[in-house]
Amino acid sequence: MLLMVWYTPSPEVAYSNMLAIMSNVPLGQFMRDLHRLGAEAMVIIVTLHMLRTFLTASYKKPRQFTWASGVVLVILTYFLSFSGYLLPWDQLALWAVTIGASMIEATPPEIVGTNLNLLLRGGPDIGANGLLRFYLLHVLLVPALLFVFTGVHYYKVILHGHSLPPKEENIGEDTAKRVPLDKRVYFIPDILSSEVLWIGVTSLILIVLVTWFFHAPLENHANPQSTPLGTTAPWYFLWIQGALKLGDKVLWGIIFPTVFLVFLFVWPYVDTAPSRRWAHRRIQLTVGFVIMSTLVIFSYMGLSEFGVVNSADVTIMHHLTMEPAHNHMGILRPVPYEELVPGQYTSREFAVEDSREAASAVAALNAEIDAEIGAAIPRFMNIEGIPPAATLDEDIRLYMETQHLPLTDLNFVTAPDAAPELRAVLEEFAHEIELHEDELYHGWGGVIITEVQDGLKRIDVFIYWQDVVVENGKVVYGEDGEPIVRLDENGNPIPRLNAQHIFIHRDSQYFAAPGT
Amino acid sequence: MNLQGLIFQKIEHRIIAGTVAFLAMMAIIGWIAINEPGRMASFEQQYLARSIERGAGLFASNCTECHGTDGRGIVGRAPGLNSPYLFGHDFYGAIDRETSNLEAELNNPNTTEERRTEIQTRLTELQTERAAIGQRLATVSTIPGYYDPESPSRLTNLAWGSTLYNFVYTTLVHGRPASSSYWGQPMAAWIQTGGGPLRPDEGQDIVNYILNWDKGEDWTVEDLLAVNQFPIRPVDPATVVSGDVETVGTDVAAIVAELPSFQGDPQNGMTLYQGALGCLGCHANAQIAPLTDGTWTRVQEVRLQDPAVQALLPEQTGEAYLAFSIVLPHDYLVPPYGPVMTATFGAQLTYQDLADLIAYLRSQDQPIQ
Numbered sequence: 001m002l003l004m005v006w007y008t009p010s011p012e013v014a015y016s017n018m019l020a021i022m023s024n025v026p027l028g029q030f031m032r033d034l035h036r037l038g039a040e041a042m043v044i045i046v047t048l049h050m051l052r053t054f055l056t057a058s059y060k061k062p063r064q065f066t067w068a069s070g071v072v073l074v075i076l077t078y079f080l081s082f083s084g085y086l087l088p089w090d091q092l093a094l095w096a097v098t099i100g101a102s103m104i105e106a107t108p109p110e111i112v113g114t115n116l117n118l119l120l121r122g123g124p125d126i127g128a129n130g131l132l133r134f135y136l137l138h139v140l141l142v143p144a145l146l147f148v149f150t151g152v153h154y155y156k157v158i159l160h161g162h163s164l165p166p167k168e169e170n171i172g173e174d175t176a177k178r179v180p181l182d183k184r185v186y187f188i189p190d191i192l193s194s195e196v197l198w199i200g201v202t203s204l205i206l207i208v209l210v211t212w213f214f215h216a217p218l219e220n221h222a223n224p225q226s227t228p229l230g231t232t233a234p235w236y237f238l239w240i241q242g243a244l245k246l247g248d249k250v251l252w253g254i255i256f257p258t259v260f261l262v263f264l265f266v267w268p269y270v271d272t273a274p275s276r277r278w279a280h281r282r283i284q285l286t287v288g289f290v291i292m293s294t295l296v297i298f299s300y301m302g303l304s305e306f307g308v309v310n311s312a313d314v315t316i317m318h319h320l321t322m323e324p325a326h327n328h329m330g331i332l333r334p335v336p337y338e339e340l341v342p343g344q345y346t347s348r349e350f351a352v353e354d355s356r357e358a359a360s361a362v363a364a365l366n367a368e369i370d371a372e373i374g375a376a377i378p379r380f381m382n383i384e385g386i387p388p389a390a391t392l393d394e395d396i397r398l399y400m401e402t403q404h405l406p407l408t409d410l411n412f413v414t415a416p417d418a419a420p421e422l423r424a425v426l427e428e429f430a431h432e433i434e435l436h437e438d439e440l441y442h443g444w445g446g447v448i449i450t451e452v453q454d455g456l457k458r459i460d461v462f463i464y465w466q467d468v469v470v471e472n473g474k475v476v477y478g479e480d481g482e483p484i485v486r487l488d489e490n491g492n493p494i495p496r497l498n499a500q501h502i503f504i505h506r507d508s509q510y511f512a513a514p515g516t
Numbered sequence: 517m518n519l520q521g522l523i524f525q526k527i528e529h530r531i532i533a534g535t536v537a538f539l540a541m542m543a544i545i546g547w548i549a550i551n552e553p554g555r556m557a558s559f560e561q562q563y564l565a566r567s568i569e570r571g572a573g574l575f576a577s578n579c580t581e582c583h584g585t586d587g588r589g590i591v592g593r594a595p596g597l598n599s600p601y602l603f604g605h606d607f608y609g610a611i612d613r614e615t616s617n618l619e620a621e622l623n624n625p626n627t628t629e630e631r632r633t634e635i636q637t638r639l640t641e642l643q644t645e646r647a648a649i650g651q652r653l654a655t656v657s658t659i660p661g662y663y664d665p666e667s668p669s670r671l672t673n674l675a676w677g678s679t680l681y682n683f684v685y686t687t688l689v690h691g692r693p694a695s696s697s698y699w700g701q702p703m704a705a706w707i708q709t710g711g712g713p714l715r716p717d718e719g720q721d722i723v724n725y726i727l728n729w730d731k732g733e734d735w736t737v738e739d740l741l742a743v744n745q746f747p748i749r750p751v752d753p754a755t756v757v758s759g760d761v762e763t764v765g766t767d768v769a770a771i772v773a774e775l776p777s778f779q780g781d782p783q784n785g786m787t788l789y790q791g792a793l794g795c796l797g798c799h800a801n802a803q804i805a806p807l808t809d810g811t812w813t814r815v816q817e818v819r820l821q822d823p824a825v826q827a828l829l830p831e832q833t834g835e836a837y838l839a840f841s842i843v844l845p846h847d848y849l850v851p852p853y854g855p856v857m858t859a860t861f862g863a864q865l866t867y868q869d870l871a872d873l874i875a876y877l878r879s880q881d882q883p884i885q
Contacts, residue, residue, distance in 0.1 A: 200533075200534040201533070204538075
């Protein structure tokens with residue numbers, strides 16, 4: 001309710017509403033964190049509750065329908081959380097929901113999928129209509145349904161009572177309503193005081209967590225034109241994303257989750273054996289554990305690290321420069337501002353085994369790039385009307401000009417000793433290039449730091465290497481065990497260069513993620 | 517139940533534990549509330565910093581082509597933004613303020629004679645200082661565009677009714693028009709509000725980046741002299757005398773018949789092409805318009821061989837084609853370019869201007885790439 005006061009569901013202002021909540025509303029961040037953490041906790045607790053019910057077989061007669069209404073509640077809880085995901089209108093929100101919604105698009109036949117997708121997103125892509133729909137789902141429809149089904153669920157719970165632990169009952173009996181008077185637990189005062197206590201304790205735990213350990217993420221403004229590398233669905237839908245990597249979109253994205261849900265609904269009517277004791281439920285428990293393991297494995301497969309192949313240069317660049325997302329950020333970002341001394345540094349300095357040779361390695365590289373390259377050797381910068389670069393130095397500078405970085409000369413220097421964190425990043429850079437030395441054949445990297453404005457520096461990172469044959473993300477090796485170098489029509493290796501740049505402001509306060 | 521036994525079996529204990537939890541909660545929330553002003557300020561600072569970073573990226577990829585990588589502007593194309601003029605720094609400000617204070621004191625009948633002599637000495641000193649700054653500023657007149665050290669604020673000169681932030685932002689929203697007495701090529705509308713490609717928040721990022729150039733009181737004369745181009749002041753239409761200049765119009769046959777009686781000067785043509793008319797602003801970028809390099813070669817070897825072009829020309833010469841494509845730029849479009857060229861040159865150019873331009877373009881006979 002309180003957050004709604006400051007929120008308007010429109011792509012123009014949703015994100016600035018978030019900023020206002022964070023910067024101008026006292027306790028705004030606290031409320032947002034609590035809301036987010038509470039939502040995650042609700043998903044976890046509801047799932048655990050379902051798991052407990054399954055393990056103690058509390059779904060058995062006469063509580064089959066209680067279980068079915070519970071399954072509805074689980075689904076609604078997930079959707080409540082999912083529909084809230086989009087509302088901040090940041091990159092995380094937009095892309096997580098885009099993935100989720102495109103699963104719906106796969107529903108066969110095509111006409112149904114397309115129209116379901118249009119209904120949910122309010123257009124082919126999520127825009128103003130989609131945001132409004134998700135907002136209404138989140139604050140109106142799903143809570144209303146949740147309210148109704150919670151009523152049904154509770155009604156059934158009161159009607160049949162809580163099931164007793166299996167071992168306290170005879171097989172096939174339901175004695176919840178026949179507990180002797182002196183052993184019964186009454187709502188007033190026992191359950192009530194317990195519940196109040198638990199509300200107090202869990203709220204305290206949540207508050208402690210949001211004060212010191214958890215903050216709701218807020219990434220950059222949603223941008224439909226730029227997909228961040230490593231986009232994933234919300235974690236509780238990762239299992240579907242993982243399943244999707246197995247193949248057919250319809251089979252794994254639609255049929256598999258639907259079958260799974262139907263299976264959950266009918267389970268109490270299928271497993272009608274009277275005994276609730278573990279020893280008598282070996283098959284059922286096995287099925288349950290197999291399903292749980294599958295879900296865990298699928299969820300792991302849903303992570304961006306699994307099964308998505310990026311080329312080595314892209315991966316390394318991303319590791320160095322990525323903007324904060326999913327609790328990660330490029331390792332260059334948290335380097336203290338004073339350590340970003342303007343200059344041109346290279347991975348070669350850190351590629352030598354003996355640190356005393358570092359300076360000479362840098363000097364050797366400078367000589368290498370300043371040497372004349374023969375006329376036949378290809379350049380990666382072919383600009384109409386401009387004669388090909390005479391040296392590699394010039395070639396790289398021509399490329400950097402296309403990145404709007406004017407350089408008069410390339411002259412690498414050793415990284416300053418007074419900048420240990422910058423040195424550590426360069427060392428990591430060199431290490432990663434070495435790890436991919438087959439794909440980035442004869443590869444080396446450069447980091448160029450320039451001061452753009454007072455309090456603002458620009459960092460350009462580039463990798464230079466010789467192109468090798470890569471198939472399905474794997475380097476192809478020749479008979480000699482060496483990577484096959486790709487050659488141009490003159491039989492010369494083809495040079496490659498990839499560069500990226502970020503800007504760092506003195507007050508940006510990027511902090512290294514915990515544990516890195 | 518076992519679980520129940522593990523946790524406070526007695527109701528009194530539950531009540532105590534619940535109360536303690538509640539009090540702890542209140543204490544933490546109170547503690548957060550006390551720290552809120554600091555946290556909010558820090559978030560705002562951090563957000564502005566990251567906005568500047570994003571703005572820098574957007575500026576580099578969208579704005580440097582015309583405003584330069586250092587934001588100091590490009591001659592004939594766009595004015596410098598990294599400039600004391602935009603931020604209204606008055607190099608005489610401190611001196612003028614002191615002078616007027618001292619003069620006020622002189623006019624005060626209660627000022628003692630002793631103090632008056634003191635003031636006179638100081639006034640002479642200030643005048644010398646002012647003259648020294650004026651001397652250093654003298655070379656600023658070689659920089660194209662309008663800059664007057666006596667009236668050093670762009671916003672004041674425009675009589676702008678709002679803040680600098682809004683001046684830059686609205687300019688991004690709607691761009692800048694082109695005209696014969698203004699810039700040769702338009703600035704596009706950049707923000708979606710005005711039909712441009714960028715989102716409003718991206719526009720704000722760019723403005724934050726531009727405003728980060730402000731040095732406040734620390735601007736130096738060197739900063740001013742480093743600017744490559746100042747804004748153009750549109751010519752006051754009231755001062756333009758109409759009727760005494762004969763422009764070429766858009767009748768290509770008549771132009772072609774008249775042209776041979778004018779001797780074109782390629783040097784003057786180049787000045788027009790690169791400066792006042794601003795042709796180079798677009799014809800230096802192959803993505804916007806055909807390159808200047810190789811114009812004549814392409815006219816001879818490609819355009820004149822094209823039947824579609826032949827049908828449009830009164831005679832099949834390179835001069836006729838160039839005259840035609842300057843005064844009627846949209847009648848024939850070189851693929852893949854769109855109709856973006858200003859179509860008012862017929863009403864701007866004299867025969868001499870056109871002959872000069874054509875003479876200059878004749879010299880662009882580099883081989884086709």
